[in-house]
Amino acid sequence: MSIAYPLEQTMRWFGPDDPVSLADIRQAGATGVVTALHHIPNGAVWPVAEIAARRAMIEAAGLRWSVVESLPVHEAIKQGGADRDAALARYRESLVNLAACGLRTITYNFMPLLDWTRTDLAYELPDGARALRFEPVALAAYDIHVLGRPGAASDYAPAIVAAAAARFAAMDEAARTRLERTIIAGLPGSEESFGSADFLAAIGGYAAIDADALRRNLILFLEAVCPTAEAQGMRLVIHPDDPPFALFGLPRIVSTAADLAALFEAVPSPANGLCFCVGSLGVRADNDLPAMIRQFGSRIHFLHLRNTKRDAEGNFHEAAHLAGDADMVEVMRAIRAVARSERRAIPMRPDHGHQMLDDLHKSRSNPGYTAIGRLRGLAELRGLELGIAALEPREEALA
Numbered sequence: 001m002s003i004a005y006p007l008e009q010t011m012r013w014f015g016p017d018d019p020v021s022l023a024d025i026r027q028a029g030a031t032g033v034v035t036a037l038h039h040i041p042n043g044a045v046w047p048v049a050e051i052a053a054r055r056a057m058i059e060a061a062g063l064r065w066s067v068v069e070s071l072p073v074h075e076a077i078k079q080g081g082a083d084r085d086a087a088l089a090r091y092r093e094s095l096v097n098l099a100a101c102g103l104r105t106i107t108y109n110f111m112p113l114l115d116w117t118r119t120d121l122a123y124e125l126p127d128g129a130r131a132l133r134f135e136p137v138a139l140a141a142y143d144i145h146v147l148g149r150p151g152a153a154s155d156y157a158p159a160i161v162a163a164a165a166a167r168f169a170a171m172d173e174a175a176r177t178r179l180e181r182t183i184i185a186g187l188p189g190s191e192e193s194f195g196s197a198d199f200l201a202a203i204g205g206y207a208a209i210d211a212d213a214l215r216r217n218l219i220l221f222l223e224a225v226c227p228t229a230e231a232q233g234m235r236l237v238i239h240p241d242d243p244p245f246a247l248f249g250l251p252r253i254v255s256t257a258a259d260l261a262a263l264f265e266a267v268p269s270p271a272n273g274l275c276f277c278v279g280s281l282g283v284r285a286d287n288d289l290p291a292m293i294r295q296f297g298s299r300i301h302f303l304h305l306r307n308t309k310r311d312a313e314g315n316f317h318e319a320a321h322l323a324g325d326a327d328m329v330e331v332m333r334a335i336r337a338v339a340r341s342e343r344r345a346i347p348m349r350p351d352h353g354h355q356m357l358d359d360l361h362k363s364r365s366n367p368g369y370t371a372i373g374r375l376r377g378l379a380e381l382r383g384l385e386l387g388i389a390a391l392e393p394r395e396e397a398l399a
């Protein structure tokens with residue numbers, strides 16, 4: 001059955017060193033990949049020759065480079081430091097180079113210092129598969145007792161502080177190091193990687209930057225790069241905060257519908273777009289995901305479709321794609337409505353997946369980015385889209 005304006009099915013690929021190959025991705029049924037020039041240091045210009053070579057590699061494997069994820073925003077821009085203007089100029093240059101190679105959807109985030117954050121990369125599910133998990137108590141145990149951030153305890157509820165002390169006391173040195181690495185060494189795709197001493201110092205860089213100041217820096221960034229992007233027919237898509245709340249006392253400003261509405265109001269350029277990450281935004285029970293898709297539909301140019309499951313203690317883990325707190329059926333219905341009304345094939349990726357089956361025994365894998373779990377997620381999402389589309393009025397009837 002053919003669908004009108006189907007989602008473009010993609011998977012993230014971390015480049016030639018990724019244990020998941022382009023052939024694997026193609027066999028999973030994806031037609032596109034989402035990737036970045038991960039070997040280029042954050043803040044340096046992406047040269048045309050390197051972009052073109054990577055594109056050719058992807059196309060030689062029978063795939064399309066659908067979306068750039070990510071063109072990193074340097075801390076000088078996030079913090080608004082002395083080097084900001086030079087960093088902005090380099091960002092614009094990279095955009096122009098990407099457009100010259102036909103790449104027009106560019107993902108970025110505006111999370112201070114850390115990208116996505118978890119406290120456990122191998123949480124065992126009842127069926128033996130492994131998932132990524134976040135526990136506030138584990139975060140507090142690291143923050144208060146390993147990192148020793150001044151004033152950290154006052155950022156957590158007293159019950160969490162008490163539980164964190166007990167958790168820390170029960171951990172041996174190896175477990176403490178594992179927790180430290182998990183939280184701050186940088187998960188796959190992250191732009192920064194820290195040890196605790198450096199991280200503590202870097203947090204100091206945000207001493208004078210509250211949420212309003214960070215928001216101003218984001219708006220300034222967009223005002224500086226959107227005209228270039230717009231002239232090149234590009235879309236910059238911001239990835240929401242993951243998880244969608246402040247960590248380590250650092251502000252986070254892309255977590256709610258109100259955050260997004262303020263951003264699009266401040267910079268109305270059509271180049272100011274959104275990567276709608278269901279797994280990130282869905283961690284907050286107060287985010288009404290289908291309503292947000294309807295509200296921001298015209299801004300959404302990329303989708304991360306994954307699910308999370310919360311519990312009463314504020315923990316969450318990455319659930320199977322159709323099985324978490326997000327009602328993926330309603331999410332998909334809302335997405336299909338945007339795709340049809342705007343007549344667009346929006347790229348999506350299953351985002352993460354469980355480590356399962358043979359992937360449990362591989363010598364090397366990127367947490368969250370194993371082949372089989374993502375293949376399963378993509379297959380489920382593809383079936384869901386097809387099922388919903390089968391119930392839609394035929395395209396001819398719309399005309």
Ligand code: DNO
Pocket residue numbers: 069070107108109115116188189190239277304368
């Ligand atoms: C995690 C990803 C993020 C995302 C960046 C975008 O799996 O969704 O690392 O790529 O936040 O800049």
Ligand code: MN
Pocket residue numbers: 239277279280304351
């Ligand atoms: Mn995501």
